[in-house]
Amino acid sequence: MKGTLDWQSSEVVNIFDEASLWAAPFGQLLLQHIPMHPKNQVLDIGFGAGYPLIELSQRFGAEAQIYGIDIWAAAILRAKEKIRVLGIENITIFESDATSIPLETESIDLICSNLGINNFAEKEVVIAEAYRVLKTGGKLCISTNPKGTFQDLFAIFEKVLKEKKSAEQEKFQNYLAHRGTVESIVAEFAPIGLKLKKKVESACQMRFVNARAVFDHSLIRFGFLASWENFVAAEERKEFFAQVEKEIEAVIARDGELLMAIPMLYLEFEK
Ligand SMILES: C[S@@+](CC[C@H](N)C(=O)[O-])C[C@H]1O[C@@H](n2cnc3c(N)ncnc32)[C@H](O)[C@@H]1O
Numbered sequence: 001m002k003g004t005l006d007w008q009s010s011e012v013v014n015i016f017d018e019a020s021l022w023a024a025p026f027g028q029l030l031l032q033h034i035p036m037h038p039k040n041q042v043l044d045i046g047f048g049a050g051y052p053l054i055e056l057s058q059r060f061g062a063e064a065q066i067y068g069i070d071i072w073a074a075a076i077l078r079a080k081e082k083i084r085v086l087g088i089e090n091i092t093i094f095e096s097d098a099t100s101i102p103l104e105t106e107s108i109d110l111i112c113s114n115l116g117i118n119n120f121a122e123k124e125v126v127i128a129e130a131y132r133v134l135k136t137g138g139k140l141c142i143s144t145n146p147k148g149t150f151q152d153l154f155a156i157f158e159k160v161l162k163e164k165k166s167a168e169q170e171k172f173q174n175y176l177a178h179r180g181t182v183e184s185i186v187a188e189f190a191p192i193g194l195k196l197k198k199k200v201e202s203a204c205q206m207r208f209v210n211a212r213a214v215f216d217h218s219l220i221r222f223g224f225l226a227s228w229e230n231f232v233a234a235e236e237r238k239e240f241f242a243q244v245e246k247e248i249e250a251v252i253a254r255d256g257e258l259l260m261a262i263p264m265l266y267l268e269f270e271k
Helices: 023-033 053-060 073-086 123-133 151-163 169-178 182-189 211-216 218-223 225-229 234-255
Strands: 041-045 065-070 091-095 108-114 134-144 195-208 258-270
Touching: 023 053, 023 108, 023 134, 023 195, 023 258, 041 053, 041 123, 053 065, 053 073, 053 091, 065 073, 073 091, 108 123, 123 134, 123 182, 151 169, 151 234, 151 258, 182 195, 182 258, 195 211, 211 218, 211 234, 211 258, 218 225, 234 258
Parallel strands: 041 065, 041 108, 065 091, 108 134
Antiparallel strands: 134 258, 195 258
């Protein structure tokens, strides 16, 4: 295994696209459904390296004002460089935590968050801030991956952990539990009075024909492997992943591939 990739290093960020293959289908889902009106004030919460921030700016055109807020310094530098090279003039970037958004109350028509808000550490505070800056009648639209993500692979993790009688099984169960169901994600936005206006459930998948390829894939190394390594103690790790790879190869021998399902969810709320 090639190991984790450090998402804080500028070397890694330099090869991270504004629409990584992982983020792209979620952003497409968002862009297919968000309500669009001219001269809108739009806010992208958690735009990473500029997605869908830059796309929103280009779709809404120069008459709209687009704001983006994120805390990821290295990625913000990259987004700024893209904005400069593309000659875009209607984007304002805030490098700050969305628990406090530097915008006027009731000033924004549309808030978007692709793979964002509902995974943030202090999501209740961020959702309340989003509500504050949203105009009455304004929309908050998110795209995210609910429970069921990579369930085929996680079934293998579970089997191996059980067979090994690993003491760390609780960590794995906690990891599975942290991802919300469609209902629990919807419920996170309800308490402050946002009304659900639209819900679209979709899916995509990652397919592999080789077990090692799963763990050497850049997306897995960048976004997931560090958490998965915590399922077992450091001294058990090598053996654990070797066993998981063996199980994956058995699935591939049976089915011709490992198919990792990725459910996708678009939610649109109104203030
Ligand atoms: C999974 S990434 C998605 C990035 C981008 N929207 C995309 O689709 O590629 C989540 C983003 O949310 C940002 N983020 C996490 N917590 C945040 C917070 N409290 N305030 C602002 N941004 C935050 C991260 O820095 C990261 O850029």
